[in-house]
Amino acid sequence: MLPVQRLCAFIDQNQLFTANSRILAAVSGGMDSVLLVHMLKQAGFMFAIAHCNFQLRGGEADADQQFCRQLALNLGVQFHTVNFDTQAYANSQKLSIQMAARELRYQWFEQVRQQFGYDAIALAHHQNDTIETILLNLTRGTGIAGLHGILPRNNYLVRPMLFLNRAEIAALVEQNKLHYVEDSSNASTKYARNKIRHEVVPKLLELNPGLEQTFERNVAYFRELEQLLIQQVESFKKQHCKLNGADTHISIDAVKQLFPQKLLLSALLKDYNFNDTAVDNIISSLDKHSGRIFESTSHFVILNRNELIISPQKKVGHDLVSIHEEDHEVSYNTSTVKITYDTYQTPFPSSKTITLTDAGLLVYPLTLRHWHEGDYFYPLGMKGRKKLSDFFINQKVPLHQKQSIPVLINGNGELIWIAGYRLDDRYKVTPQTKKVAIFELL
DSSP: OOOHHHHHHHHHHTTOOOTTOEEEEEOOSSHHHHHHHHHHHHHTOEEEEEEEEOSSSTHHHHHHHHHHHHHHHHHTOOEEEEEOOHHHHHHHHTOOHHHHHHHHHHHHHHHHHHHHTOSEEEOOOOHHHHHHHHHHHHHHOOOGGGGSOSOSEETTEEOTTTTOOHHHHHHHHHHTTOOOOOOGGGGOSSSHHHHIIIIIHHHHHHHOTTHHHHHHHHHHHHHHHHHHHHHHHHHHHHHHEEEETTEEEEEHHHHHTOTTHHHHHHHHHGGGTOOHHHHHHHHHTTTSOTTOEEEOSSEEEEEETTEEEEEEOOOOOOSEEEEOTTOSEEEETTEEEEEEEEESOSSOOOBTTEEEEEGGGOOSSEEEEOOOTTOEEOBTTOSSOEEHHHHHHHTTOOHHHHTTSOEEEOTTSOEEEETTTEEBGGGOOOTTOOEEEEEEEO
């Protein structure tokens, strides 16, 4: 007999899917996934089988694929399969074989789910997989999220067999005389997970024969702790995180008052891909001078006076764009500059995004670029020259925004306009101006 009642109770308790759901079951042909589909069949769920051939084990992989095809036929369910050139994908993406296979299968499962309208993708992970995952995370370094193990549900991915351990699965397969195939690579200890499975877990079982039950209780505690941490972080966000466009501003005083500081700040910055080392560096810099920048793979954290600014890294497009006399509109990164010409007249429109220059002083082609160290200009209304770096400080322009501000350069190398901020006094319109060039930042 199969533990169908326990299966259904676990599915209901964790709200994995309903009796009317259409399930895509990922089946390798091993005992875990074979037991899964037999239990789904006996419980009366509607499902199909999906199998990946990674073409890494030659004829053995082809035999596994044929086994799964026959299994679907025997169970009377639809069969989906695909062949991957996993080695080529791993090489092109610079991934390990295991990571390449993982990416390929999950991408394909989701494609099949969407194409055929399945409600969930069922995976055959069990309690021992959770133990291995937690131990693996601990050896690599992890926060609380790495201790919650494998979740019963993660979006469309569901794991209905987490109520069983490996020994129970082996016993059920033998008692019910279920046929399955064995992947020879599972016995190899060259992979970290297999090393933990075959060498570490057996030693822990000697110390604690009830290891699976102990981990199951611990995982429940860890998940509740994670929920508590999430609530604390969300509460902090509501009170202290202010959005300004794509940037998030946080009071440094509020960050200093966090307790426990590193735990909560790490959780807050996790979504922006900052690691523990970066968080340590940010904390140690809270009392230091403004202007420090910390970088993750996707974001910056800038210490800007009395606040932290979290800003996405902007993809820099053209570093330099030429403007010819016949041009009326040019694009620079995410901005557009419109150029028109007119005769001298008053009054002129006043706007930070529009500037009027004496066209007779322009030397084409002009150039749009970002500021460079050492750039200077003569700010409109002032007699002396000023470095752009000092001008940005006076204007309180955050460091991360400087690179995105277009600077208009004359053909003779002189700065004409800091777009959106200030015209150079040398290029202003005067009563002697005969032709006006109007630049508008859109």
